[in-house]
Amino acid sequence: DAMVIQNPRYQVTQFGKPVTLSCSQTLNHNVMYWYQQKSSQAPKLLFHYYDKDFNNEADTPDNFQSRRPNTSFCFLDIRSPGLGDAAMYLCATSVGLSSYEQYFGPGTRLTVT
Amino acid sequence: GENVEQHPSTLSVQEGDSAVIKCTYSDSASNYFPWYKQELGKGPQLIIDIRSNVGEKKDQRIAVTLNKTAKHFSLHITETQPEDSAVYFCAAHPGRAGTALIFGKGTTLSVSS
Numbered sequence: 001d002a003m004v005i006q007n008p009r010y011q012v013t014q015f016g017k018p019v020t021l022s023c024s025q026t027l028n029h030n031v032m033y034w035y036q037q038k039s040s041q042a043p044k045l046l047f048h049y050y051d052k053d054f055n056n057e058a059d060t061p062d063n064f065q066s067r068r069p070n071t072s073f074c075f076l077d078i079r080s081p082g083l084g085d086a087a088m089y090l091c092a093t094s095v096g097l098s099s100y101e102q103y104f105g106p107g108t109r110l111t112v113t
Numbered sequence: 114g115e116n117v118e119q120h121p122s123t124l125s126v127q128e129g130d131s132a133v134i135k136c137t138y139s140d141s142a143s144n145y146f147p148w149y150k151q152e153l154g155k156g157p158q159l160i161i162d163i164r165s166n167v168g169e170k171k172d173q174r175i176a177v178t179l180n181k182t183a184k185h186f187s188l189h190i191t192e193t194q195p196e197d198s199a200v201y202f203c204a205a206h207p208g209r210a211g212t213a214l215i216f217g218k219g220t221t222l223s224v225s226s
Contacts, residue, residue, distance in 0.1 A: 004156075042216035043157065043202075045213045107154075109154070
């Protein structure tokens with residue numbers, strides 16, 4: 001039944017050690033998004049893919065990268081995690097970019113030690 | 114750009130009472146307004162949405178109203194139950210392809226039995 005799947009659900013990494021979070025979807029949606037959500041805050045968009053076209057938000061740090069090898073999968077790479085990168089990372093999908101419903105995954109809780 | 118304000122930040126009600134959460138937006142071109150419910154440790158779940166050509170939409174105990182002139186929209190939950198306790202986010206889409214959903218800061222709803 002799960003439509004947007006994120007793995008792992010919990011990830012612990014060390015300061016400066018690269019980490020990859022994964023997202024997969026069974027909805028065949030064109031758009032996949034990555035959001036960062038810190039405690040008691042709204043989700044903050046990092047970037048999105050429309051098909052293979054990558055769109056980075058202006059204030060997303062260079063430390064965050066993404067890959068989308070096919071329609072179903074999307075990865076978030078954090079090259080050198082800092083303590084401030086500890087957060088919930090949410091993947092979402094939508095059919096298109098304009099006014100379409102976004103469906104979120106359960107999130108990956110990242111801890112940086 | 115678009116800005117979404119959400120009130121109140123916390124709301125406590127007794128089981129069976131109604132709860133109302135209000136949002137205002139700044140961009141008159143915004144045309145899609147979803148509401149998300151986020152339970153602790155989970156991703157946001159789309160619970161209801163409304164488009165700018167509609168004034169009200171209902172789904173069982175949940176309703177959303179939109180006032181385009183005043184640029185505000187509200188979530189109404191009737192006959193609240195303890196399982197309605199969660200953080201609720203409103204959002205607005207600026208109506209231009211390639212732009213992102215803009216989220217409010219969230220309302221923590223607590224329903225006590």
